[in-house]
Amino acid sequence: MGEAKRRKDFVLKGPCPCASGKPARLCCFDGRDWHKPPAVLGLKTLPSAERVEKCYMKKLGSCEPPISGEHIISDAVCRVLMGDGEFSISGLPWLEAGEVKIIAPPKANCLCRKHNSALHPLDDAALYFFASLKSYLERDAGSRHALISGHDLERWLLKTAKAAAVSKNLARGRERLSGAFARDTTLLDMLDDPRHWPEGAGLYCIMNTGDLTENTLRFQLQPLTNDDDEIEALAFNIMGFRFVLLLEAPDVNRYPFLQGARFRPSRFLISYPASTNWLTLSWEDGKPHEALTVQWVQNRQGART
Numbered sequence: 285m286g287e288a289k290r291r292k293d294f295v296l297k298g299p300c301p302c303a304s305g306k307p308a309r310l311c312c313f314d315g316r317d318w319h320k321p322p323a324v325l326g327l328k329t330l331p332s333a334e335r336v337e338k339c340y341m342k343k344l345g346s347c348e349p350p351i352s353g354e355h356i357i358s359d360a361v362c363r364v365l366m367g368d369g370e371f372s373i374s375g376l377p378w379l380e381a382g383e384v385k386i387i388a389p390p391k392a393n394c395l396c397r398k399h400n401s402a403l404h405p406l407d408d409a410a411l412y413f414f415a416s417l418k419s420y421l422e423r424d425a426g427s428r429h430a431l432i433s434g435h436d437l438e439r440w441l442l443k444t445a446k447a448a449a450v451s452k453n454l455a456r457g458r459e460r461l462s463g464a465f466a467r468d469t470t471l472l473d474m475l476d477d478p479r480h481w482p483e484g485a486g487l488y489c490i491m492n493t494g495d496l497t498e499n500t501l502r503f504q505l506q507p508l509t510n511d512d513d514e515i516e517a518l519a520f521n522i523m524g525f526r527f528v529l530l531l532e533a534p535d536v537n538r539y540p541f542l543q544g545a546r547f548r549p550s551r552f553l554i555s556y557p558a559s560t561n562w563l564t565l566s567w568e569d570g571k572p573h574e575a576l577t578v579q580w581v582q583n584r585q586g587a588r589t
């Protein structure tokens with residue numbers, strides 16, 4: 285057996301990097317490409333029940349009380365981000381624009397128990413994304429690979445922004461925003477099924493290949509609003525990676541930073557002098573997607589340099 289074939293065979297039989305526990309060949313690898321399909325949430329097919337007034341999905345008529353006490357950022361993701369107790373957030377009403385404060389994220393109280401649990405597949409995907417990213421950034425421990433559906437990450441970011449918005453935890457400068465989204469009418473559709481996202485909407489990475497980035501263990505969220513004060517995009521800083529999530533088709537005149545931004549990156553290559561770690565995002569929009577290579581500068585205590 286040739287070396288290339290041996291390597292491929294090894295990958296095919298090895299565990300799938302999507303963390304399903306199945307061998308890759310029976311899961312997300314066809315011998316050439318990796319593909320993890322987005323989670324099916326079935327929000328529209330939940331059995332009809334009641335409407336819980338404070339649940340933002342009440343119009344589906346499938347609520348189950350009580351209201352869930354989840355934090356704005358899913359609890360498991362919070363634990364990853366907090367790690368050693370450090371957790372910073374910006375974009376909150378009591379902070380100046382650009383000001384960052386280290387806090388415990390507030391509770392959202394905006395979903396009933398049923399709808400909160402219907403979104404759990406997105407929490408699981410985000411947890412895997414954050415935990416993998418954190419481990420790749422903090423430990424140069426050989427070459428590792430994680431695979432996540434990009435649509436699940438996008439929908440988790442949207443869900444998180446929605447929770448921050450309905451619980452009135454978003455602001456521009458010190459001015460509290462109403463929490464309305466430009467796409468409020470279709471927001472549930474967008475959460476339910478990635479095919480409901482408008483053309484050109486989605487995740488943009490506003491970093492370039494070769495950028496040197498500091499490992500900052502933080503999650504920042506800043507809303508971008510239209511003339512009617514409705515949220516039409518969100519800027520995120522995830523452990524030093526900078527993203528914009530567009531809920532509408534892109535307008536480069538309005539957001540010049542989108543010029544040259546990478547739409548739905550296919551992979552983050554986090555490179556150390558001796559190893560490269562892959563975080564692969566899979567997409568189902570039929571478009572070509574580029575990978576992004578980031579060289580990591582370690583600045584955290586205890587981390588290797």
Ligand SMILES: [Zn+2]
Pocket residue numbers: 300301302303304308311312313320
């Ligand atoms: Zn898999």
Ligand SMILES: [Zn+2]
Pocket residue numbers: 336339340341342346347348395396397398399
């Ligand atoms: Zn509900």
